[in-house]
Amino acid sequence: MKNICSLLPLEYPLIQAGMVWVSGGKLAAASANAGILGVIGAGSMRPDLLEEHIHKAKKFTRHPERLAVNVPLLYEKTKEQLELSLNLGIRTFITSAGSPKTYTSWLKGEGAKVIHVVSSPEFALKSEAAGCDAIIAEGFEAGGHNGREEITTLTLIPQVVDSVRIPVIAAGGIGDGRAIAAVMCLGAQGAQLGTRFVATIESSAHSNFKQAVINSNSTSTMLAMKKYVPVRLYKNKFFEDVKRLEDHGATKEELEKLLGHGRARKGMLEGDMTEGEIEIGQIAGLIKDIPSVEALVKRLIQEQRQSLPSGYFF
Amino acid sequence: MKNICSLLPLEYPLIQAGMVWVSGGKLAAASANAGILGVIGAGSMRPDLLEEHIHKAKKFTRHPERLAVNVPLLYEKTKEQLELSLNLGIRTFITSAGSPKTYTSWLKGEGAKVIHVVSSPEFALKSEAAGCDAIIAEGFEAGGHNGREEITTLTLIPQVVDSVRIPVIAAGGIGDGRAIAAVMCLGAQGAQLGTRFVATIESSAHSNFKQAVINSNSTSTMLAMKKYVPVRLYKNKFFEDVKRLEDHGATKEELEKLLGHGRARKGMLEGDMTEGEIEIGQIAGLIKDIPSVEALVKRLIQEQRQSLPSGYFF
Numbered sequence: 001m002k003n004i005c006s007l008l009p010l011e012y013p014l015i016q017a018g019m020v021w022v023s024g025g026k027l028a029a030a031s032a033n034a035g036i037l038g039v040i041g042a043g044s045m046r047p048d049l050l051e052e053h054i055h056k057a058k059k060f061t062r063h064p065e066r067l068a069v070n071v072p073l074l075y076e077k078t079k080e081q082l083e084l085s086l087n088l089g090i091r092t093f094i095t096s097a098g099s100p101k102t103y104t105s106w107l108k109g110e111g112a113k114v115i116h117v118v119s120s121p122e123f124a125l126k127s128e129a130a131g132c133d134a135i136i137a138e139g140f141e142a143g144g145h146n147g148r149e150e151i152t153t154l155t156l157i158p159q160v161v162d163s164v165r166i167p168v169i170a171a172g173g174i175g176d177g178r179a180i181a182a183v184m185c186l187g188a189q190g191a192q193l194g195t196r197f198v199a200t201i202e203s204s205a206h207s208n209f210k211q212a213v214i215n216s217n218s219t220s221t222m223l224a225m226k227k228y229v230p231v232r233l234y235k236n237k238f239f240e241d242v243k244r245l246e247d248h249g250a251t252k253e254e255l256e257k258l259l260g261h262g263r264a265r266k267g268m269l270e271g272d273m274t275e276g277e278i279e280i281g282q283i284a285g286l287i288k289d290i291p292s293v294e295a296l297v298k299r300l301i302q303e304q305r306q307s308l309p310s311g312y313f314f
Numbered sequence: 315m316k317n318i319c320s321l322l323p324l325e326y327p328l329i330q331a332g333m334v335w336v337s338g339g340k341l342a343a344a345s346a347n348a349g350i351l352g353v354i355g356a357g358s359m360r361p362d363l364l365e366e367h368i369h370k371a372k373k374f375t376r377h378p379e380r381l382a383v384n385v386p387l388l389y390e391k392t393k394e395q396l397e398l399s400l401n402l403g404i405r406t407f408i409t410s411a412g413s414p415k416t417y418t419s420w421l422k423g424e425g426a427k428v429i430h431v432v433s434s435p436e437f438a439l440k441s442e443a444a445g446c447d448a449i450i451a452e453g454f455e456a457g458g459h460n461g462r463e464e465i466t467t468l469t470l471i472p473q474v475v476d477s478v479r480i481p482v483i484a485a486g487g488i489g490d491g492r493a494i495a496a497v498m499c500l501g502a503q504g505a506q507l508g509t510r511f512v513a514t515i516e517s518s519a520h521s522n523f524k525q526a527v528i529n530s531n532s533t534s535t536m537l538a539m540k541k542y543v544p545v546r547l548y549k550n551k552f553f554e555d556v557k558r559l560e561d562h563g564a565t566k567e568e569l570e571k572l573l574g575h576g577r578a579r580k581g582m583l584e585g586d587m588t589e590g591e592i593e594i595g596q597i598a599g600l601i602k603d604i605p606s607v608e609a610l611v612k613r614l615i616q617e618q619r620q621s622l623p624s625g626y627f628f
Contacts, residue, residue, distance in 0.1 A: 185622060187492060217438075
């Protein structure tokens with residue numbers, strides 16, 4: 001079977017994305033139990049909190065081999081996060097927001113698999129050259145931080161697939177089984193879903209955030225802060241404040257000042273849907289319920305199997 | 315067969331998009347001969363020129379029933395364009411950039427099929443209510459004029475498919491058979507390709523424009539002029555001039571002044587790749603040759619048939 005189940009010890013070639021303030025040990029354990037890669041998002045965690053979440057995930061899953069940690073390579077504690085994860089038995093890492101050269105050789109020497117997140121064919125090639133085992137290619141429609149070139153998943157995946165020989169996992173805009181089938185047709189060997197897992201029982205997102213996802217429509221999100229670090233946001237008051245500044249040609253410094261500290265935690269974990277920063281994918285408009293992870297994964301598999309009615313291929 | 319071949323007299327459920335300065339009678343005839351819908355783009359044509367191109371298309375095709383005219387509903391000559399097309403035997407119309415209510419009932423009364431172009435589920439519903447026979451749902455990655463909400467094809471198609479009962483044709487970001495298969499998995503019943511047909515022998519694009527398409531990479535285009543009329547452009551000097559103005563918070567009037575008159579003709583038809591406006595889709599990066607339309611359509615069909623390696627569905 002030509003999918004990432006030949007690379008990772010998974011039942012289905014799906015990844016529950018690591019997401020700041022959303023994907024802790026509880027969500028990762030539920031995903032691993034459901035047969036997919038359960039990812040703890042270390043981006044929002046100090047090392048002691050990451051340790052706590054890895055312990056929790058291991059406690060609640062029968063499949064610790066299906067656990068992974070997502071580590072953005074931009075914080076000063078990155079090495080410490082990676083070392084403690086290795087010490088606790090984690091052998092799959094998703095790295096992003098930095099050079100794949102920095103830690104890949106060392107992690108692979110420790111027996112780990114390394115998957116780097118990219119937003120262009122150019123960075124896919126760099127990740128392959130750095131020795132990564134696979135790539136997550138993430139399109140413009142994804143939630144959270146995003147490539148500057150605005151390459152969408154539909155145009156990104158085939159171009160990345162044509163550029164590298166290592167497996168490509170598609171991310172951005174995938175909310176149901178139809179989209180999983182679609183990215184497989186494009187040549188992806190797996191799919192990563194983020195926003196869809198925000199709206200699950202086991203996610204750590206504040207219930208206000210979960211409700212915002214299921215109340216969203218197709219126009220509820222927008223990429224913003226392109227002059228600072230591009231991020232796809234839910235259109236709340238904070239977004240409107242950003243937008244107003246940007247419409248008048250705001251500088252990077254002005255945007256940084258508005259963002260301040262703790263905005264993301266305030267929104268996504270504490271549920272302040274007015275002043276908080278809510279990172280969310282464009283596919284939110286398709287999401288209409290808050291199932292358990294187990295029920296969701298079963299439904300995704302069923303949907304992708306049914307996504308090819310007879311007569312569709314001509 | 316659940317695709318648009320049950321609605322339109324086509325061999326394959328594909329549409330060669332109507333494109334200003336690119337899709338005249340020659341391209342439309344070649345597309346009709348190849349088994350797909352051949353569309354004359356009336357957007358850049360005065361009525362007498364449109365008449366000339368319809369005559370040319372009819373002269374060069376054995377399948378006049380596969381010819382259509384794309385009419386943006388924003389020019390003063392719209393009614394005249396539609397009337398002369400009807401008089402010359404055209405019975406398939408693609409309308410865009412206006413309300414589907416204005417002409418749909420009248421055109422259907424004349425025995426024509428009407429397909430309206432939309433960029434959101436909301437406008438898809440309005441088109442269905444207006445009596446349109448089908449919808450073209452076009453994503454953010456498409457070339458030329460574009461929705462303000464930046465909804466990508468991957469997230470747009472399933473949401474439109476879930477909203478309406480009439481057939482949905484996907485557009486934006488489709489450059490090969492893999493993407494055709496992908497949008498069919500999302501629930502589309504056909505696909506419209508634009509930029510891919512710019513780089514064909516029969517298109518009227520200037521050879522410099524065709525070369526720009528095949529020299530493009532994944533980052534060669536960007537959506538611009540959001541405060542005026544959003545349009546996806548090739549990144550040339552003209553684009554950089556627009557970008558510089560926008561970075562400093564340019565108003566709609568300043569953008570309009572820079573655009574001036576004849577920029578699109580200068581770029582796409584006359585081949586001025588410096589000062590001309592080049593409307594182009596993000597999928598340009600995938601396109602590497604300038605085949606005949608006949609060879610291209612054969613290849614697209616073959617690619618979409620092969621896009622589903624065994625074992626992909628799990």
